[in-house]
Amino acid sequence: xxxxxxxxxxxxLGLILLLWEAxxxxxxxxxxxxxxxxxxxxxxLVLQFANFSPETDKWLERFYHHDGKxxxxxxxxxxxxxxxxLMSFDFAKVLNRFTSLDNSNTNTGEFYFxxxxxxxxxxxxxxxxxxxxxxxxxxxxxxxxYVLVAFMRRNVGSLEAGVKYLITGALSTGILVYGIAWxxxxxxxxxxxxxxxxxxxxxxxxxxxxxxxxxxxxxIGFKVGAAPMQLWIPDVYQGAPSxxxxxxxxxSKAAGFGVGITILAPFLASDVTRESVSMVLFIMAGAxxxxxxxxxxxxxxxxxxxxxxxxxxxxxxxLGLAAGDYSKVAFYxxxxxxxxxxxxxxxxxxxxxxxxxxxxxxxxxxxxxxxxALTLTINLAAMAGMPLTVxxxxxxxxxxxAIAFAxxxxxxAAIIGGATAFYYYFxxxxxxxxxxxxxxxxxxxxxxxxxxxxxxxxATIVFGFTAQPVLNMIQF
Amino acid sequence: xxxxxxxxVPLIAAALMLVMKDRAxxxxxxxxxxxxxxxxxxxxxxxxxxxxxxxxxLDDPNITFSLGMTGISAVMLxxxxxxxxxxxxxxxxPEGKEALWxxxxxxxxxxxxxxxxxxxxxxxxxxHELALIPTFLTIGIxxxxxxxxxxxxxxxxxALGSLVLLAGLLMAVQYGSGFDMDSLQVxxxxxxxxxxxxxxxxxxxxxxxxxxxxxAPAYASAPAPVAMLHxxxxxxxxxxxxxxxxxxxxxxxxxxxxxxxxxxxxxxxxWVGYVTIxxxxxxxxxxxxxxxxxxxxxxxxxxxxxxxxxxxxVPAAVLLMFAHGISIAxxxxxxxxxxxKTKTLELNRLGGLAKKAPSLAFLFGLAAMAxxxxxxxxxxxxxxxxxxxxxxxxxxxxxxxxxxxxxxxAIWGVVISAVYMLRAFRNTFHGATASSTEEVKxxxxxxxxxxxxxxxxxxxxxxxxxxxxxxxxxxxxxxxxCSVPASTATNTEAPKH
Numbered sequence: 001x002x003x004x005x006x007x008x009x010x011x012x013l014g015l016i017l018l019l020w021e022a023x024x025x026x027x028x029x030x031x032x033x034x035x036x037x038x039x040x041x042x043x044x045l046v047l048q049f050a051n052f053s054p055e056t057d058k059w060l061e062r063f064y065h066h067d068g069k070x071x072x073x074x075x076x077x078x079x080x081x082x083x084x085x086l087m088s089f090d091f092a093k094v095l096n097r098f099t100s101l102d103n104s105n106t107n108t109g110e111f112y113f114x115x116x117x118x119x120x121x122x123x124x125x126x127x128x129x130x131x132x133x134x135x136x137x138x139x140x141x142x143x144x145x146y147v148l149v150a151f152m153r154r155n156v157g158s159l160e161a162g163v164k165y166l167i168t169g170a171l172s173t174g175i176l177v178y179g180i181a182w183x184x185x186x187x188x189x190x191x192x193x194x195x196x197x198x199x200x201x202x203x204x205x206x207x208x209x210x211x212x213x214x215x216x217x218x219x220i221g222f223k224v225g226a227a228p229m230q231l232w233i234p235d236v237y238q239g240a241p242s243x244x245x246x247x248x249x250x251x252s253k254a255a256g257f258g259v260g261i262t263i264l265a266p267f268l269a270s271d272v273t274r275e276s277v278s279m280v281l282f283i284m285a286g287a288x289x290x291x292x293x294x295x296x297x298x299x300x301x302x303x304x305x306x307x308x309x310x311x312x313x314x315x316x317x318x319l320g321l322a323a324g325d326y327s328k329v330a331f332y333x334x335x336x337x338x339x340x341x342x343x344x345x346x347x348x349x350x351x352x353x354x355x356x357x358x359x360x361x362x363x364x365x366x367x368x369x370x371x372x373a374l375t376l377t378i379n380l381a382a383m384a385g386m387p388l389t390v391x392x393x394x395x396x397x398x399x400x401x402a403i404a405f406a407x408x409x410x411x412x413a414a415i416i417g418g419a420t421a422f423y424y425y426f427x428x429x430x431x432x433x434x435x436x437x438x439x440x441x442x443x444x445x446x447x448x449x450x451x452x453x454x455x456x457x458x459a460t461i462v463f464g465f466t467a468q469p470v471l472n473m474i475q476f
Numbered sequence: 477x478x479x480x481x482x483x484x485v486p487l488i489a490a491a492l493m494l495v496m497k498d499r500a501x502x503x504x505x506x507x508x509x510x511x512x513x514x515x516x517x518x519x520x521x522x523x524x525x526x527x528x529x530x531x532x533x534l535d536d537p538n539i540t541f542s543l544g545m546t547g548i549s550a551v552m553l554x555x556x557x558x559x560x561x562x563x564x565x566x567x568x569x570p571e572g573k574e575a576l577w578x579x580x581x582x583x584x585x586x587x588x589x590x591x592x593x594x595x596x597x598x599x600x601x602x603x604h605e606l607a608l609i610p611t612f613l614t615i616g617i618x619x620x621x622x623x624x625x626x627x628x629x630x631x632x633x634x635a636l637g638s639l640v641l642l643a644g645l646l647m648a649v650q651y652g653s654g655f656d657m658d659s660l661q662v663x664x665x666x667x668x669x670x671x672x673x674x675x676x677x678x679x680x681x682x683x684x685x686x687x688x689x690x691x692a693p694a695y696a697s698a699p700a701p702v703a704m705l706h707x708x709x710x711x712x713x714x715x716x717x718x719x720x721x722x723x724x725x726x727x728x729x730x731x732x733x734x735x736x737x738x739x740x741x742x743x744x745x746x747w748v749g750y751v752t753i754x755x756x757x758x759x760x761x762x763x764x765x766x767x768x769x770x771x772x773x774x775x776x777x778x779x780x781x782x783x784x785x786x787x788x789x790v791p792a793a794v795l796l797m798f799a800h801g802i803s804i805a806x807x808x809x810x811x812x813x814x815x816x817k818t819k820t821l822e823l824n825r826l827g828g829l830a831k832k833a834p835s836l837a838f839l840f841g842l843a844a845m846a847x848x849x850x851x852x853x854x855x856x857x858x859x860x861x862x863x864x865x866x867x868x869x870x871x872x873x874x875x876x877x878x879x880x881x882x883x884x885x886a887i888w889g890v891v892i893s894a895v896y897m898l899r900a901f902r903n904t905f906h907g908a909t910a911s912s913t914e915e916v917k918x919x920x921x922x923x924x925x926x927x928x929x930x931x932x933x934x935x936x937x938x939x940x941x942x943x944x945x946x947x948x949x950x951x952x953x954x955x956x957x958c959s960v961p962a963s964t965a966t967n968t969e970a971p972k973h
Contacts, residue, residue, distance in 0.1 A: 399643060
């Protein structure tokens with residue numbers, strides 16, 4: 001079986017749902033989301049258990065290749081999308097409120113099928129081996145995100161986020177195309193294979209190549225939220241609907257790193273460019289670690305805090321990317337998915353019940369819902385990289401890569417950044433346990449949120465003890 | 477399997493406490509009694525128990541969950557189970573907080589025991605971190621005074637210290653041969669950097685000058701059992717780590733940093749010593765004195781680093797770690813009792829307690845004397861050996877080297893501790909009774925159990941220090957029925973040269 005059939009299936013699923021919404025819209029718009037989730041789960045199962053031929057058909061050979069890395073990033077995209085849909089169900093109340101005057105769900109139909117298109121983009125991206133197909137699939141992802149970020153059209157924050165994301169996203173796209181053009185000029189190729197060949201050519205004009213590459217790295221930095229392209233993240237995350245912020249934070253970042261691995265692997269493997277590329281990446285990683293962590297200290301809004309923490313995590317992952325340790329990058333992303341979605345699920349349900357993302361609504365959570373407080377404590381400890389949670393393994397691997405390859409100041413930046421992380425994550429733990437609650441009303445966990453949060457918390461602890469099962473799943 | 481008990485029993489007890497909140501104290505006592513017995517048994521039979529690998533956690537780099545006993549870890553485990561039992565027995569939990577109170581003690585105990593028993597760097601580090609979380613939480617929730625700010629400061633200090641330490645350990649792993657603590661070795665050119673990271677990392681955890689300012693307020697603010705466990709047991713993790721990891725990984729690196737270390741430890745002994753003299757509250761005084769006494773143990777480590785053939789240094793350091801752990805835990809325990817009886821720890825508001833509570837005075841006096849280093853009590857044996865180790869292998873024709881000079885200056889510290897301890901004792905127990913001490917009754921038998929246990933430990937080890945030293949230097953004590961091959965039972969703590 002050809003792997004691209006699955007990608008087409010997902011895109012087709014999106015189109016069918018779109019037509020359903022357009023021509024015979026269901027009364028309960030959620031049904032679209034349920035159909036999407038079921039469809040994507042089916043695709044996920046096929047992806048895991050079907051046998052795919054390693055050779056792509058002739059007509060697509062130049063653009064598309066299915067391997068262990070593609071399998072990982074496709075599974076990642078599918079899981080993330082399914083989780084986003086699940087989160088949207090519990091989040092529907094807020095969504096309805098900000099899309100129609102009468103709090104009905106009439107205007108939310110698109111919200112449930114647009115992620116399917118995004119997912120199709122992610123899946124195609126995971127297999128792309130040509131700068132052109134990378135660019136096209138990346139655009140599919142970004143354009144659907146433009147809509148999703150600004151989806152709560154009666155909320156000023158969401159609109160502001162949409163505009164900011166549109167402008168910065170368009171800029172980053174421009175930079176990427178420009179970079180691709182320079183790279184093509186230097187290597188006469190757009191396929192990764194062709195570029196790899198060109199790198200061993202002694203007549204290569206290095207400055208042209210490096211300039212093009214620098215632009216591409218910048219644009220990847222935009223996707224993953226690495227300094228100096230991290231500025232859009234806090235505002236966009238804060239304004240976007242929580243499920244979409246989680247989607248951006250997890251899937252979009254993973255896609256950025258996936259593209260980063262695809263494009264940069266030949267450069268990190270070639271003697272001509274290895275040193276300069278990895279040095280640039282290490283410098284970006286160090287700067288990202290410092291900026292993300294230090295800026296997070298002052299936050300009072302939990303969603304914004306998660307935005308800065310996602311920048312900080314990007315800094316850690318960059319260390320692995322710069323060291324060329326791709327399977328550990330994938331490992332970190334997998335743990336990051338578990339931790340971030342747990343946090344966003346909790347954030348989402350607090351938002352629905354308390355109508356606020358501010359950290360002060362977590363005051364005295366330990367008294368209002370002790371289990372939820374304990375869960376969030378475990379989650380935050382994992383994000384901070386506390387040993388015996390899954391978050392520690394990622395940091396351990398990245399620090400190991402840094403120690404092996406990075407300059408000393410980057411190692412120190414990682415240490416300082418890591419310690420700062422304890423400060424701002426523990427600030428929330430402190431608020432939950434040390435401060436008295438403002439109201440006594442209990443916080444109720446909806447079924448879906450409860451299931452996801454419990455499963456992920458158990459995973460956080462179990463895989464915190466041993467990381468090997470996760471690493472065994474990552475085969476590249 | 478026996479090796480798992482000191483870790484698993486407290487963990488299970490802590491988990492059960494969350495469910496059965498009313499039975500928390502009984503559960504805790506049962507669990508700490510089991511660990512106490514297991515700890516004793518393991519201590520006696522430590523030389524028969526080799527390293528046991530339970531399972532592999534990660535293939536590349538190879539990380540295993542393996543536990544084992546060396547002479548040093550046997551002594552540390554004994555210290556840990558003793559103090560845990562005493563802390564659990566003596567602490568008075570505020571109404572309605574039983575689950576948090578007792579489960580924190582259990583988690584700290586599990587973390588400390590795990591750290592001392594681990595033979596893999598990953599778990600060695602992780603278990604210590606596990607013990608730190610309940611420390612922060614209890615200080616923040618149940619502490620006294622400016623608890624939130626203090627817990628915060630402690631968190632930041634220790635988090636930064638731990639990460640520096642983690643970087644040091646990872647460097648040792650990267651440039652060495654992996655996470656297995658029995659085969660740590662690093663090429664000499666990398667050692668200086670690694671040693672610097674380890675000294676700062678472990679040093680922050682042990683409150684080495686100038687990274688010490690978190691310690692005294694934290695102990696003063698923490699609930700008594702947590703102060704006992706942290707100052708008595710958990711803080712020794714840093715010293716234990718320097719001894720079993722630092723000296724194995726980077727003996728030459730440690731040697732390079734000896735002059736710096738000497739200056740810093742004098743900071744602990746002299747600077748913090750004078751700070752201690754100036755304290756107005758008993759809990760701050762004890763907290764600072766515990767920081768000060770770390771200087772002596774660092775002196776033994778510096779002596780060892782400067783000349784690896786100093787065979788006294790390791791037993792000296794470990795003996796003093798044990799003695800200090802017991803004596804400081806006992807002091808915090810009794811200070812808590814004093815506070816409960818008089819509602820104050822301000823030295824100038826106390827007085828004349830000896831008349832009202834003679835057994836309290838006797839026991840506190842014993843702890844204070846131990847901390848000064850009175851012969852016959854365990855601390856004396858430790859401190860004397862530390863000073864001897866500074867002069868071991870000394871060639872007098874070469875004059876006094878920097879280690880010897882430091883040792884001579886450090887002896888002044890004994891005078892300093894005598895000054896503040898005796899003054900504290902006088903202000904608290906002698907003189908006219910103050911308004912706060914007039915109604916005080918003597919100790920109930922219940923309140924005597926924990927300090928008596930620790931006093932017995934101080935006396936026994938003080939009168940016969942060989943009990944521990946034989947363990948530490950790893951003399952073959954194993955009986956013929958022992959089935960473990962001799963090679964795994966010999967000591968692994970002597971530094972590799």
